Amino acid sequence: MGDVTDETPPQPPIIVWGVTHGDRPFRTVQVRGEPVGLAHDLTDVVRLAYDAGLSPVDLDDPATVRWVGGDKYTWA
Structure with a gap:
């Protein structure tokens, strides 16, 4: 009871996903679990x-x- 070892560590508020290649490569940015745009x-x-x-x-x-x-x- 009360064992915290099974808890998943919190995700950072910003996740920058891998590069999507194309004429102008970009990375998708997610803030607090929601996609917010392309960087x-x-x-x-x-x-x-x-x-x-x-x-x-x-x-x-x-x-x-x-x-x-x-x-x-x-x-790139």
Whole structure:
């Protein structure tokens, strides 16, 4: 009873999904479980998070953002 070891760790509020390739590659950004837009660079990630009510945004903090399919420098 009361065993917390089975709890799933909380997801960070921002998830940046892997690159979708095309004429202009992009990454889908999700904030608090909802897709909020497409990012073509780091500035877009910060803007989308800010527009969704998150500020400040530390892109290096794993408690704030989860990068899927590459790090914050993976855009192609």
